[in-house]
Amino acid sequence: MMEMIVQFAIVVLAIASFFAVRYLPKKLFTSRRTNHRPSNQSRRHLAQATQLLARARSTSDRNKSEALAKTALTEAETALSLFPKDPAPYILKSLALDLLGHKRSALRSLDLALASPRVRSIQGRERVEALVRRAELKLAVNRKRRVDSAVADLEEAVRVSEGGGGGGGCGGVDARAFCVLGECYEFKGMKEEARRAFQEALKMDPECGVARRGLDRLG
Template sequence: MGTDVLLQLAILILTLALFFAMHKFPKQALTKLRSRGRASAQAHRHFFQGAQLLARARSARNRTTAIGLAKDAAAQADRALSLDPKDAAAHILKALALDLMGHKLAALRSLDTALSPPAVKSLSEREIGDAMFKRAELHVAVNRRRRVDSAVADLLEAVRLSPDHVKAYCLLGQCYEMKGMQEEARTAFETAIKLEPGSIPAREALNRLGLAS
């Protein structure tokens, strides 16, 4: 009889222990999720504030004002990244702000981070294509000859991911021109015109190559 009582007591103690454990664990998990949620929401606020500042910087007529706003946008991007370092969008925002400030190599580094694991996983294919186009643009701006192959690689991937990316085709055509690949350049410019018949850069390029129809 004493053994039965001890067994029932042990079962009761185990049941109570499991009961309290089941109530304690979700509470701890919820606390972590709430904390993560607050950090994520705060990171998004910094990102959107930065995006608004960048838009104002781009539309500013005064160069000094534009640079000041771009600096503020980069600062907001840094605040977002301090809360969520894997957010590719914040790295891209920082890159765009740095580019506007004239810091093209630093902008390239930010884009490299955005397009590398694990950050790149947070981007859609279209967003990856847009980021690759921007990186190619920076490669060409920093050093046309030395970086043209890197730019072409990015642009080929950009148009694969975003087949209707007119600007990417135009820049790809320019890169092929730099490499002396006129037939490939013509194909790229003609594709841009098919996608956007009113594309002035593509038509001017074909005229320049003596290939306009």
């Protein structure tokens, strides 16, 4: 009797294993594909927004540029509604809003992109660019009140680059970043720090007029 029970259990286990191997991976794959569908749709809208922004920046026709930027903004917002955990739609939305002249809204969108946990998805050069762009927006919105926060962003961008994540000149930070940092230090009365920042900018771009003018002002 016991032998029959054991044999029956073995048969049941074999049948269960067969169905598990045959059907479970397919079910898991289907579930994984469904869960990733919003992300794939979001990427298509992000690609459209990126192309539209590039066209908006390249045209000299102001009306056409504005129309393209508005359409890019719509695409970015659609991507955002599909996959709100992705920081990329917030960054593209910020770029579109900035192009349309809405700097405060552009800053808020970039703040959301760089907030936890989204910021963990932004690495290397992309993170450096986002930090530098946010610093520029902070200064444009209110230089006096936000200069310290802008400096913090720029110094973090330099640290990220020096950590090897940026790629390119100085690990990803370009002359523009050091020019903005120099202007911030100059505004705060930190002349030596400002001078060093402008000198770093000139190392990267010897033709950088902003850095040369900054050094001239500092004497």
